[in-house]
């Protein structure tokens with residue numbers, strides 16, 4: 001269990017300076033603080049926010065076992081060779097990272113750990129305050145402020161939470177593999193729509209062309225409002241094949257957004273969603289603070305037994321909140 005920064009709250013510039021100087025311990029503690037909403041979490045984020053906005057956030061999602069971690073690992077190596085620093089957030093990994101592809105390979109694990117240019121964090125905090133998307137976004141903010149050039153977020157693309165997380169990245173990569181039963185149609189429609197780049201990993205297996213054809217067929221039905229056509233990159237992550245092409249596709253998308261003057265627009269859209277979510281969290285927390293322990297269950301019982309109507313009840317709670325504001 002990593003300690004939080006509560007002992008250091010309220011946040012002095014020293015903590016921010018140490019974080020920005022690349023101190024990995026402070027970085028890990030700062031992420032724990034915002035993730036668990038430990039003492040001073042909001043002061044910390046306020047102090048860090050002016051230092052954010054520089055990192056590129058790459059979201060990666062796809063079905064379990066598609067090779068996401070292996071691909072993240074290859075990309076991390078690629079960027080490290082170019083002298084860039086990397087932060088990795090693995091969200092709710094089905095196999096914990098320590099047993100998964102990146103860290104399971106002891107030699108590579110050693111490589112990474114001896115390289116302070118790569119910081120890996122796994123988040124398995126479903127049900128955490130404010131939800132997984134909130135916790136991940138805040139962790140990315142900390143990594144961004146710490147000066148990491150690239151932040152990669154890996155999620156298993158199964159639920160809305162995961163879609164919400166990667167959708168807010170600067171570039172979203174959807175990883176598919178050959179032989180997924182009924183193939184691409186079975187992948188959640190929401191995931192297809194968020195892809196800025198498609199990867200067909202495990203292209204060493206039979207059926208990669210078929211997956212490509214299916215993606216193309218689905219693409220022909222959708223027009224994106226930014227008019228970008230997501231490229232399809234074939235990779236064999238386990239031996240590094242296609243990594244260069246993927247990095248190039250990532251760079252191309254960034255260049256396209258710049259050329260079309262869409263960077264700010266995309267950021268504004270993302271913040272519009274995040275602000276609404278933050279507001280919802282804050283208001284919900286405030287509403288919850290109106291309840292003493294067990295009163296929600298008591299109200300629920302009263303409504304279930306038709307002793308009370310839920311509409312009046314909610315109005316009453318909201319009006320109480322307004323009065324206490």
Ligand SMILES: Nc1nc2c(ncn2[C@@H]2O[C@H](COP(=O)(O)OP(=O)(O)OP(=O)(O)O)[C@@H](O)[C@H]2O)c(=O)[nH]1
Pocket residue numbers: 063064065066067068069070071093094095100101102156201202203204205235236237238239
């Ligand atoms: N044949 C083949 N195997 C691969 C390839 N890429 C990854 N693998 C293997 O597929 C397995 C799963 O890889 P991971 O990188 O852990 O997949 P993941 O998508 O991160 O898995 P979860 O996080 O558990 O959802 C590992 O045994 C990898 O070595 C590939 O391109 N070809």
Ligand SMILES: [Mg+2]
Pocket residue numbers: 068069070093094095100101154
């Ligand atoms: Mg993984």
